[in-house]
Amino acid sequence: DAKTTQPNSMESNEEEPVHLPCNHSTISGTDYIHWYRQLPSQGPEYVIHGLTSNVNNRMASLAIAEDRKSSTLILHRATLRDAAVYYCILDLFNNYGQNFVFGPGTRLSVLP
Amino acid sequence: DSGVTQTPKHLITATGQRVTLRCSPRSGDLSVYWYQQSLDQGLQFLIQYYNGEERAKGNILERFSAQQFPDLHSELNLSSLELGDSALYFCASSVSDLYNEQFFGPGTRLTVL
Numbered sequence: 001d002a003k004t005t006q007p008n009s010m011e012s013n014e015e016e017p018v019h020l021p022c023n024h025s026t027i028s029g030t031d032y033i034h035w036y037r038q039l040p041s042q043g044p045e046y047v048i049h050g051l052t053s054n055v056n057n058r059m060a061s062l063a064i065a066e067d068r069k070s071s072t073l074i075l076h077r078a079t080l081r082d083a084a085v086y087y088c089i090l091d092l093f094n095n096y097g098q099n100f101v102f103g104p105g106t107r108l109s110v111l112p
Numbered sequence: 113d114s115g116v117t118q119t120p121k122h123l124i125t126a127t128g129q130r131v132t133l134r135c136s137p138r139s140g141d142l143s144v145y146w147y148q149q150s151l152d153q154g155l156q157f158l159i160q161y162y163n164g165e166e167r168a169k170g171n172i173l174e175r176f177s178a179q180q181f182p183d184l185h186s187e188l189n190l191s192s193l194e195l196g197d198s199a200l201y202f203c204a205s206s207v208s209d210l211y212n213e214q215f216f217g218p219g220t221r222l223t224v225l
Contacts, residue, residue, distance in 0.1 A: 032211055036214075042216075042218065043114065043116075043202050043204070043216030043217055043218055043219055044155070044202070044204075044214075044216045045114075045216065046213040046214060046215070049211065049213075087155065091211065097160065097167050097168030097169065098160065098167070098168040098210070099157060099168060099169075099170050100145075100157040100170065101157070102154055102155040102156065102157070104154055105154070105155075
């Protein structure tokens, strides 16, 4: 079964870059990689997604390894508001259409 | 505020009962997704509807079913409830059916006693 693995927790200082890793060694060629984050007592919030090339948006950057077996979410300058659980998600296709497989999540703490 | 609404916020019921969770997507969104979040299983995708039709299915139990109505709101029906069904149930919506940013609602917390 396809799955992702992520570190349980990470810590960063405010205004420093953060690199959140994700391993997805069983990914297939058409599977997208999504990242969402969940702030306390809220539903998940979209961060970024990509297929093969690195992606940038106003929130973050996504670096995808050439073999696509891993990816890294990059927050360029962490703020206190970025403290959340970050989920790496594989967007798979199966006989029933799409299937979103969530990783266990990385709890990011941001220190002032 | 994502624009996705879910009712009720909290639901407490007994084993063996049946409940219905309701979701209203953002205005203009045609896809609705349902997710379950529990302490032991984490976040799991259950099912997706697009413009009234089932589009994708994940780890949804046979005791669970969903539908999307012509006005695009969706309901998730959970029957023969077990203690292990206690969880947060999230609804999300997106503009179309593939590779889109999903907007999540605040969730319904279900407690089965």
